Amino acid sequence: MTPNNELRLLPWSGPDGKPCFLSSDDDNSLLSRLADNAEENQLGSGAAVLAHALEALTDADADPDELRLLATDLTRALQDAIRVATSRGRRLPYPARRAPEGHGPRVPAPPG
Numbered sequence: 001m002t003p004n005n006e007l008r009l010l011p012w013s014g015p016d017g018k019p020c021f022l023s024s025d026d027d028n029s030l031l032s033r034l035a036d037n038a039e040e041n042q043l044g045s046g047a048a049v050l051a052h053a054l055e056a057l058t059d060a061d062a063d064p065d066e067l068r069l070l071a072t073d074l075t076r077a078l079q080d081a082i083r084v085a086t087s088r089g090r091r092l093p094y095p096a097r098r099a100p101e102g103h104g105p106r107v108p109a110p111p112g
Contacts, residue, residue, distance in 0.1 A: 046077035
């Protein structure tokens with residue numbers, strides 16, 4: 001099971017749009033690997049949409065309908081990235097999740 005006995009937020013929603021969770025002691029289970037692959041695909045797709053957006057924003061003659069579609073794709077990619085980050089963040093060891101507001105995870109001081 002994930003650290004702190006938390007359920008894993010899966011990178012897809014149920015038919016009603018509600019989040020899906022996984023309870024497993026095996027991070028290498030079939031469903032865990034499927035979720036890992038889905039997350040990687042979502043992040044890869046997001047990177048591709050971002051690259052397309054960077055190109056489109058430099059085109060002064062970009063079609064408004066194409067830009068609207070691009071905004072929709074960027075929104076979906078951002079939602080996916082936030083879901084992946086949330087899922088992975090919940091699986092971090094407990095102390096790293098309690099960083100002060102506005103700061104990154106706590107990193108232990110180097111030995112010595």
